[in-house]
Amino acid sequence: MDEQNKNLILATALSFIVILAWFVLFPPPEPETAADGTAPTTQQSTEGAPPVAPADTATAPVTDSGDSGATVSLADAPRVNIETPRLTGSISLIGGRVDDLKLKDYRTTLEDDAPIVTLLSPQGTNDAYYALQGWAAGSGLDPAAVPGPDTEWTLSEGDTLGVDSPVTLTWDNGAGQVFTRTISVDDNYMFTLGQSVVNNAEGPVNLAPYGMIVHHTQPDDLENFFILHEGAVSISDGELVETDWDNIAEAETNARWGRQAIVKEGVTTGWVGFTDHFWQAILIPDQGQPFDEALTYDARTDVYRAITRQPTQTVAAGGQASMTTQLFAGAKEWATLRAYEDAGVPKFIDSIDWGWFFFLTKPIFWLLHELNKLIGNMGIAIIGLTLLIKAILFPLAYKSYVSMAKMKELQPQMEKLKKDAGDDRQKMQQGMMELYRKEKVNPAAGCLPILLQIPIFFSLYKVIFVTIELRHAPFFGPFQDLSAPDPTSLFNLYGLLPWAPPEAGTIMALIFIGILPLLLGISMWLQQKLNPAPTDPTQQMIFAWMPWVFMFMLGSFASGLVVYWIANNTITFTQQYLIMRSQGYKPDLMGNIKGSFKRKPKPKPDARK
Incomplete structure (x- = not known):
């Protein structure tokens, strides 16, 4: 021959x-379906409440202090509008949630009149997907004394959230503590969520700050294609971890978190959130300070959560405490992610699924x-x-x-x-x-x-x-x-x-x-x-x-x-x-x-x- x-x-x-072999085993996915947020609404049985136990009660089971069964729809909740060059939507004053967000630069299809892409949507819609933050009650503090997912906040400053136009929400628990939440957004996709508490009571109180991204059920439009990661993504002190939806749901029950959970404790640099083909929502705590990362699943309600939790803070009488978390909610644009990485978000470019051959891709x-x-x-x-x-x-x-x-x-x-x-x-x-x-x-x-x-x-x-x-x-x-x-x-x-x-x-x-x-x-x-x-x-x-x-x-x-x-x-x-x-x-x-x-x-x- x-x-x-x-x-x-x-x-x-x-x-x-x-x-x-590649073509047979992993055929190309179906064409992208519209994600315009117009799907019929469905009632959810529970809320994405804070599954957080303070560090000083680490052995106590985690409770869902807001699983009241409330459904906060887009229409009936009091809201604060979001309007930037690239984003439009609103914040619900019930729970202070960022739960209505659309991306102006992207449409669901090539048609000029196609709807713009919906990223976050409130409870009560199909595939409800939103972000919230709060404080979990520590020892000596009634859980009802901290703001929960059903707490109605008051808009105290600002009118519409925009670039260089932050808004401030307040809530007085009537027991001596006043909570404040300030939300700002840049000209791309990064929200800064600052919250503080002033203790006007006669004695100290203990609280643990947290941030959370909640997703009700797995997304309906999963592509389930081997070459693409869909689910959770995180960086924990330099380690990239990609976790599929099914792996979260199949996690072992964690006694501290009170549900199926995958937990990274004592992280000092990193972030965690959910990602799909082109969009993602990521929580980014203050870097350099210890925090826990967790991915949890509640089998009762079919709710997934990505959580960051800081250590419990003791707030003396007359004192105050504060914490800041960033929320990225937008498109996985290479240049945008690289700019945030240069600004201090570690390995943010790796939220794009570069695969095993990242040295080539x-x-x-x-x-x-x-x-x-x-x-x-x-x-x-x-x-x-x-x-x-x-x-x-x-x-x-x-x-x-x-x-x-x-x-x-x-x-x-x-x-x-x-x-x-x-x-x-x-x-x-x-x-x-x-x-x-x-x-x-x-x-x-x-x-x-x-x-x-x-x-x-x-x-x-x-x-x-x-x-x-x-x-x-x-x-x-x-x-x-x-x-x-x-x-x-x-x-x-x-x-x-x-x-x-x-x-x-x-x-x-x-x-x-x-x-x-x-x-x-x-x-x-x-x-x-x-x-x-x-x-x-x-x-x-x-x-x-x-x-x-x-x-x-x-x-x-x-x-x-x-x-x-x-x-x-x-x-x-x-x-x-x-x-x-x-x-x-x-x-x-x-x-x-x-x-x-x-x-x-x-x-x-x-x-x-």
Whole structure:
């Protein structure tokens, strides 16, 4: 067998097997569903009350001091409006919760009139999701004397929460303690939640401050895709932990927290919250001060909580105590997260799911992001990224294609060796190895560039799939979302008719293949034609089917990834053609193309029969 063809088949088959296994085991997710917050409301049986026990009563079971069954709907609760360049919503004065938040810069679909994305929603709505904070009563203090999730606060300062326009809420418990909560927000997605208590009673009181993000039930629109983490995410003194929803629900019961819980105690730097594909809500306590992080699940009410808890504070008579927590609630934009990380939020950029190959995905995304800033078109940026990757790998590719050209020059000598050796395979192999050493040819060199493409392919796929910068990113014409499959097909005359293409992953989508997958198959086919078809029938069959199998298999992948693959094939074809010509071997491209369309001659009948 031709060693060059053997290597090419080996490398291509390995790539095919890996990608096919990935495609079969982890098929692309369903198209993104609208998250416009207009789902019908459902009544919840309990409230996300503070599951916090003060540090001085650590052995006591945790109580839900506000599970009163109240339902605080968006319509009937007294509210304070939120209005910033990027956010709109409101704060409920019942519990002082940030529970109504929409992202102005993002719409649920590509249509101009599509609803903007809803991130947080109050109790009583489907997938209720909100943030609150408070104080848990310590020893000697009645739990009713601290503000709970059903406490009605009074707006004492401010009117509408906006950039440089904080609001202040107050509550007097009538027992000598006055609680104050000041909420501010920046021009992106970061809220600062400051709360304090003044003790006007005659004796000291003990209180433990906490912050909490509450999610009623698992989200309805979970994508459940292996490449994507959905659930809780946290940093605990430098350690990144990603916890799936099911793992929270299956946690062991923690006596101190009084429910199923995953707890990190004594953390000094970190944060915790919930994340999905593009959005997240994260609690960030004061860094450098000890606090506990917990993920809890209440099986009675199907409620998940991400909690930060500070140590109990003793407030003397006439004294006061305070604490500050930040709440990030918004889109997982790389530049925004990096700015917050530079401002002191540790490893905040890691809230994006970079995966196991973060050492590749992070620099690949950085290159893609910078190219997009420079060019202004994400599709062209992907092509530019492909050029840069090929430039980095060029020295290896050059050696590979030079080796392939030399292998072609040695073809007559290899055929002579095969003829002389006959059926003695050992003699043939020894002769070939001697020929390789004499001519300084590495028969495995042709595999390396293809093998290196495998981790780069998966890393780029991860980047295209998980980063919000690719969401609804346009290329040209009908390609207005590079994170989605090719929207064109023969069914809609490749984008000329205003009809939606068949749903990705269906038989119809395979039949009515899009423009990009078609170009992918053609580019792979042309790349094959730089070399004559192998004489072995099995090899011929593999080579004949490989481009078209890839075409159909990658047709339902993100179109940005297919753009990369087409660009990669085109550049590889050009490199291989020019390098092999420079080494004296002239690929018969047109002859090989014509040969693939020739009918095979029928075997002559045996005259002896």
